[in-house]
Amino acid sequence: MAMVVFATLFSQFESSCFMENARAMTEKHGISYVRDKLISELLDDENLHDGPSIVSGSTFAMRRLGRKKVLIVLDDVSHSKHLDSLAKECGSLGPGSRVIITTRDKQVLDGRVNEIHEAKALGDHESLQLFCFKAFHKDHPEIGYEELSERAVAYAKGIPLALTVLGSYLHSKTTKNGKGTDAIESITFDMSQIKEVSLSADAFKNMPNLRSLELYSRSPKSCANLPSGLESFCDRLGYFYKDFFPLESLPASTFCLQNAVEIHMKYNHVTKLWDGVQDFVNLKVVDLHGSSQLMELPDFSKAQNLEYIVLSLCSKCLETLMVANCGSLEEFSLLSEKITDLDLSTTKIEILHPSIGRLRKLEGLSLNGSKLKNLPINELCCLTTLGKLNFYDCGHLIDKPKLHILFNALHSLQELYLEECSSLAELPDNISASSSLHHLSLSGSSVKSLPASIKHLSKLEIIKLRECRRLRSVPELPPFITYLDATDCTSLETAFITPSTYSKGSCLLVNCMKLDEHSLYGIMINSYFAMMRCLCFDESLVHFFDAVCYRGRTVPMWFGNNRTANSSIAIQLAPHFHNSLGFVISVIVSEFTSNISFRSLFEDRRTFKLYYRFHLEEGEEISEATDWLYCSPLHPDFSKSDHVLLWYEPCRICLPDTTKNTGYV
Template sequence: MVGLWGQGGMGKTTLAKALYNVVFRQFEGSSFLANVRETSKGCRGLVTLQEILLKVILLPKQRLIVSNVDRGINLIQHRLGRKKVLLILDDVDDLRQVNALAGEGMWFGNGSRIIFTTRDKHLLTCYGIDEDHVYEVKALDADEAYELLSKHAFPTHQKLEIRTDLVDSILNHAKGLPLALEVLGSFLYGRREHVWESTINQLSRIPNKTINDVLKISYDGLEENKKEIFLHIACFFREWDSKYIKKVLDSCDFEATIGFEILIERSLISIERGLLQVHDLIQLMGMDIVNQECRNDPGRRSRLWLYDDILDVLSSVMGDCSVKAIVLKPSELKEICIGPNAFTKMKRLRLLILHNVYNSFQGRICLPNELRWFEWPGCASRILEFSSGPKKLIGLDMRESSITVVARQFKGFQNLKYINFSYCQSLTHLPDFSCTPNLENLHLQFCKNLVEVHDSIAYHDKLQVLNLLGCSKLCAFPKVLKSKNLRDLVIADCTIFERFPDIPHKLEGLKELSLRETAIKELPASIENLVSLESMNLGQCKSLESLPSSIYKLQNIKSLKVWDCTNLIEFPKYEDSANPCMETGLSNLHSLDLAGCNLSKVESLENLSCFPFLRKLYLTGNNITSLPTSINRRDHLSDLVIANCHQLQEIPKLPPSLNLIWAEGCKSLKNYGDLTSVRDFVHRGLTVADISALDQVRFSLSPL
C-alpha cells in the first residue's frame, strides 16, 4: 500500500494515472477508481464504487449486483481474493471509503498493489500505511513550472513574444502548483501582452474560480474550529512564529495544537523553521472566503487586515459589527484615527493587533471586555481603558509604550496570562500582580528605569517566565522566591542588582537562570533548592567573590557559566558540600565555563566525583600553573580550552575522548605530557596548527 499525499491541484491524480498506465499490464486485474470522495457522497455512493471495481476487474460478463456495502465487501473478498490486483483509489477523504473498497489490504492476492491519493495524511496513517510509503507530492521546481506553463500558454504553430517579467509574474503567482499553471496557461493561450497584464492585476485581488474551487475542497472538509484557525493564519499570520501564534489562537478559545496538526495533514499550512507558511494561492483562497462574507461592507466581515477597510470600519457609526479580529501590520508607519467608541460596537471582537500604527485622536479609547488578545507596541497607554466589570483579556503586549505604574488597571483581569511591557521607559515600579492569578509570562526586557519588582511576583503560583534582561536600574527585588512554577528567570545585564533572593523551599519548576552582568557578590546557600535547574549563567559578574558549596547539590544542571568573574579566586571544594548521601557532585554537568576568572587552581577537577560527565571545560585566562593529573580519567571530556593561561607550565596526559585542546598564548608551557611529537598527535587523531612556538599551541580534531 502506497499513499500519494498533497494539497489540491498538486498533481496527485496525474501522477497516479501515469503510474497506472505504466504498470497495469503486470497485474491480473486493475482498476482506477477516480473521484472517490465525490462519488461516495450519493445514496449508493460506496455501493456504486464497489460495483465499478468488480465490473472492471471481472469483466462485464461477470457483472455482479451489489445490494449494500457489506454485500460488496463479501463479493470483493470472495471474487478477488486470489487475484494479483492493481487498485488506485483517487481522492479518498474518509476511512469508510478505503474500508469498503480495500479493507485491510489483505483482500487481494499476493503481489497486489493499492495506491491512494489524498489531501489528508492522517487518513493514510490511520489506515496503517507506513510513513516510508507515504509520498508527499510537492510543487514543481522553477524549470518544471516554466515547461508546464509554456506547454499550455504558447502555441506551437506560431511565434508569440511575451515579456519575461509577465511570464515570471504568472510563475510567481502559481508557485509551482500544476493546476494553476495549467489553468492560467490555457486561459492565456495565444493572448497578447495586454491580456497578460490585465490577468496579473486581477489575480492579485480576486483568485481564479477554477483554481479556487479545487483548493477550497480541503477547507470545506474541516470542522468549524479548524476553519477558524485556518482563516486566521491565511489572513493574518503567514510567516509569524508558530509558537507565538499558538498562544494567540488559544487565547481566543481555539485549540491550536491539534488545529495546526490537522491543517498540516490537509496540506493547507506548513511550519518551516518555526514559521507558519501558506501557499500563495491557498492564502488567497482563505482571504477570499472572508471577503465573500460581505463584498461591499467590511464591517460585516469576520476579519480585517487591510488598512483602508480598517479605517472605514473604525470611522463608521454603524450600530452592530461582525468583526472578530483585526490585525494591521503595515511595512511603514501609518496614521489612524480611532475615536473613543470605535471598538465598543464590536461586540464580537476577540483579537486586536496593531503594529507600526499611531493614533491621531488624542482622547481615551474604550476597549471591549470580550477582547482576548491586545497587542499595540508603542501605543500611549494613558488613552486606553476597558468597560467596568470582569475582563476576558488573556494576552497584553504594549512594548515600547508610555505605561507607568498600572496598579488599578489590573483589577478585574483574572484571565490575564501574558504581559509584555518590554522597552517601556516610563515604567519605574511594578504593581501588585496578585490580582492576576493566572499570569504565566511577564516580559520586562530593557525597561531601563525600572527600579523595583513587587513582592507579589515571588509568590505567584502560575508564573513561568520572568524576564528582566537589561533593566539597568533594577535594585529592589523580593527577598525570597517561592514561585513554584517559575521555569525561566532572567535578571541579566541588571548592572546594580546585588542580591539574589533566598529559596526557602524546593522549586521544581525553574530550569533556566541567568544572572549575567549583575552586581551580586554571592549566591545564597539555599540555591540548592533549585532542584530542577539545568542552566545557570553568572558570566561577567565582576563582584562575585564566591560560590556556595551547596552548588554541588544541583544534580540536574547541565551548563554552568561563570566566565569573566574577575573577583572569583576559588571554585568551592566538593568536600565542603557536607552531604554524605551524595556520591557525586553536579552529576549531570556537561559544560563548565570558568574562563577569565582569577583562579590559581581548580582542586575540584582533581576529584573525579565532581561533574563525572563533563564534556566541555573552559579555563581561558586563569592563573593556574598545572592541570590535575586525574584529568586523563575524565572519559567524557571532548573540549579543553586553556588559552592565555600564562602561568600554565605543563599539560598532563589527556583522555582519549578529547577532540579539541586549545592552548594558544600559554607562554610558560614547557611540558606537553604524552603529546611530544606530531606523530603522537596524528596517532591520536589530532593535528597541530603551530607546534614550533611554545606560546601558541592549538590542537583540533580533523579527518586524516
C-alpha cells in the first residue's frame, strides 16, 4: 500500500525516497545508517554515504536538502525514538515537502505528525496498481494480461497481502530471469479492517525463501484461516507474528518452526504451543502477551539462545514455566498467579521482578546457576505455598541471614537444595521453623557444622553432605533419616549416630578419614539394630534399606563365627529360617582407585555376584544367584583406605521348613 501511494505521488516532487522495511533495516544496521541512506538518496549523491555518519552535521548537505521539495515514505517504523532521531537530523526540508510514515503502532505517530489515517481495503485502481507493481514492476498491466489482472484484482477484494501474493506469483511465471516469488522473503499484512481471509497453501509453495510472516490486527474479530500443508515454507520461517491466533496449539503437521528466531502470538487461544522438546537453537523471542487460555509452556531447555519471554496477562490457567538452560535469557515478563512451578536455572536473568511475590500458588522455584544480582527476600517470603527451593551454585545469592528470614516464612518448604554454595559456611538455628522439611542437600557447600536444632525436624528423611570438605561434625539427627550421605567429607571428625538416628535407608561415609573411633562404633551398632529390624521385625523396611559404608578393615563383631577370609562360607541355618526375610552381608573393600565416573556407572559396573545353595533334608538342592551393584549409591573411589560395606539381601526363594544349611559365594 505504501508503494502504491509512493508511485502515485513521486513524480510531483524534485526528489523522493521510499524507505522499505525501515524497522528491519534499523534493527540490522542502526538508525545512523538509515538516516545517511535517506539523505544520500534524496540528494542523489552516493558519495555522501561512503562512511559512517558523514551526512550527520554536514551544513552543506542540510542546505541542499532545505532547498528541495522532497517526498519521503518510511515504511514500517516501529519506534518513536527513530522518528525523533530522523526529525532532528532531517528537519529542514524544502517548501512543499511531504513525509509519509506507515506503522503498526499508532502511538509511534502520536504528537509527531499532522494527520493519521488508518489503512483500509484498497480501491479497484489502487489494487490494480499494487498487483501490477508485483507482477510487472510497473503501474499498469502488460499487453495481453489486462483481463487476467482484472480477474486477480476482483478475487483479492482489495486485500494487500492477496494482491502481493498473486502479483508475485504471476511475476514468477512471466519473468525470464528466474526471480518472482523465489525472491519473497517477508510478508506483512494488517488485518484490522478485514473480518476474514483464507490463506491458500498453493500460494506459498513457490516462496521457498519466505523468512517472515506477519498477520497482525487490533481486533479479535479479524480471522486468518491458516491452511494445512504449509511445511514448504515453515521449515525456513524465522519470524512468525499472528495476533489472535485461533487454534489451541501450533499443529506439528503445519508449523515446522525449527529455524524460528521470533514467535509473536498476542491474545491467542492456545492452551499449549506444542508437545515435547523442540530443538529451537535459533529461538530468541517468545511473546505470548494476553494468552488467557494458556495452560502449559513447552520445555525450552534446548533453546539456548532464548533471550526474552513475555507472559503478561497469561493469568487464567498457566501453571508451569521451565526455561532452564536457556543461557541467553536475560529477562521475562510474568503476571500469572496460577504458576505452580518456575524454573529459571542457568539463565542470564539478573533481576527477579517484584511481581514474583504475587505467585501465591507457586510450589517450586529453581534458580540453579543463577546470574541474579540480588535475591528479593521480602517477595520470596510471600510464597507461603513454596515446597521446593533450589539454589544450586548460588553462593553469591544466599547466606545465613537470608536463610534465617526464609525459614521463618516458608513453613511449607519440603525440599531445600543448597549444593555448591561455596560461600555458605553456616545454617541458622531456626531451621527447625521449616517443620515440613523432608529433603536437605548441602553437597559441595562450605558448611562447617549443622545446627543442633536440626534434630527437631521430625519429617526430615534425606540429608546430602557429599564433598562438604569443611564439615567437622554431624550433630544428633532426627529419628527417621532414610538417607545420609557424607562421602568425601574429609574434615569430618565426629558423627552423632545412635540407634534412633536411622532405621532404614543408607548411611554413606566413604573417605571420611578423620572420623573418630567413637563415631565409627556408633555407626556399627546402629547398623546392627537397623538390619535386625529388617530381618526379623518389619517386613516393610526390606525394600528401603540399601547400604552402610564407613572406613574400616574388620567385619562387625556381631557376625560371630559367620565370617571368612575366603570367597565362600557354609552356614548352619536356624530351625525356623524359612520364616526369615533374608541375609545381612558384610564385605571389606580393599583400598583401590577407580576410574569410573558417575556418567559411566551404568556402562562400567562393579558388582558382587552372590550364589546361594540350599541343601534340604531330603537331599534336594535349591540354588539362586544375584548381583549387587556396590558403587551405585557409593563413591567409586576408595583410594584413601579400606572400607566396610554392609547391606541387606532379601531371600528370593520360598523354602520349606526342612532346610538344613546354605553355602554361598
